[in-house]
Amino acid sequence: MPFTEANDGIRLHYTTYGLATSLPLILLHGFTGSSAVFSRNVQSLSKNHYVIVLDLRGHGDSGKPRAGYHVSRLAMDLKNLIDHLKLPEGQISAIGTSLGAAILWCYAELFTTAAFRKLIFVDQAPLQNYMSDWGPEHGNRGCNSSEALAAIQHTLETDPRTAHLGTISACLGYRSYPQLGDPEEGSKIWQDDEAFFLQVAINGDGRWYGKLMADHTALDWRDSIVQSFGPGSRSKTQVLVVASTRSGCFPAAGPLKVVELINSGNGEDLAEGVAVEWGGHWCYWEQPDKFNKLVLDFLG
Template sequence: MPFLKANDELHGFTGSAEVFKRNVDALSKNHFVLVPDLRGHGNSDKPKAGYHVARLALDLKNFIDHFQFQEGKISAIGTSLGAAIIWCYCELFSTKAFSRVIFVDQAPLQSYLSDWGPEYGNRGCNSPEALRTMQQTLEKDPKTAHLGTISACLGYRSHPRPGDPTAGSKEWEDDEAFFLEEALKGDGWWYGKLMADHTANDWRYSIVQNFGLRSGSKTQVLVIASSRSGCFPAAGPLKVVDLVNGGSEQVLAKGVNVEWGGHWCYWEQPKMFNELVLDFLT
């Protein structure tokens, strides 16, 4: 293969490859960076089928196969929904393709169960009632739905601090216009169907089975959580570290809780995010 280091970046729900435009230049200095638009998102096709995490995982498999990368030569970054796609891929096809993976602010379970509540799960879409409301808004008033997502995902909006951009400022307005434009490229009905599948999945046991030390996996894991995320409390994404390491002194996974950005920390503070990623990859 001509490329010894391949880096695949998977965006999240209602995003597109464009959300990584502040990261690609830095990461591509030593890596061959691939940033696809997920099915139903960005400039990809908008079918009336395939709104399942498993279908997106198969798309990732086809994507990797197309470039004929050698096993163990790929580093992958999965942000939000992108993390779930990688978990599903590895359940279906094993972790052998990846030398390193980075999961950004995604808990292995969104909805609340008897053993999984607000200390770990999604702050908003965590019940059948919340999902139903979200689906209806995505269909009838998609702009309002996407503005709600933007408010939750940008740390300076969900957890504002002194000196942060404020409503009416150029950064506030530019960010809103950018993310809204990307989100509106998709169909609200399709987004709603995908979120229904996304929230129904519990990846905790799959992560143990496929990434855990006892699985024999050699894939190194970095989890990036945020204390300023409007989507998850940091303990939710960081639970992945415990699931992989299983309490062993040997460490395959490590986690970091950042304060310099929210769910979309890679956009808010790209230099800090890029440095964190490059340090892990090297």
């Protein structure tokens, strides 16, 4: 298994698919996930791209230090990986799902968007907590206040299985907003998905996860997105925002606000958005063929 070492000495695990001579495409998973969550996507996406899938620190097979539970640290890890692989500036595409989107926003703030040709942000609002100008029509449905965060942190430390089952229920569209014909409780798909995501999540430390979520929920990326991608930024990076009408994490208007932030007054319309109904927060897992087509059409 290939590893690289971050600048603080922590080992980062990654896997690659496709030809190294193809345009690079980085996949970034979300909170409590791992590179394994893209197992249904890499074969299709790597036909014409050099796909690189990273295990975020604290997740998967990457190092699990006691510290480093900050989005900015994860963005630096991404920079270390890009430098390690010597990926060509301006030719990289990346998909950030959930927390992965925030990592890309942080990367852009720290290092500009110059590295990236195209970016895809999947079902992540630029702010999770409710504020005077940001309420339930945009923010996170569950973790949106200091009280909610404290409860989640406590459960992650004392009863991680219950915490992860809650995440699974919110992130799979057929559980958060079931429709006729969806997998039912007790079905093989229901059981298999639960077992898979539990196995992935339980590999991390609950205290570390809780600290990371505290940092993640506290960050307001709205002004940063405008500065990095919007009017006057000189960014040429094209952006696709994917939201879900069946996400148990965000109302679709939250993630789609990113499109407005980037395009407002820009005149170039570098960002486009789509709200899908064929999956939830983890739509790439639930309907991989539809998600892969959406990605490949955008990447061209």
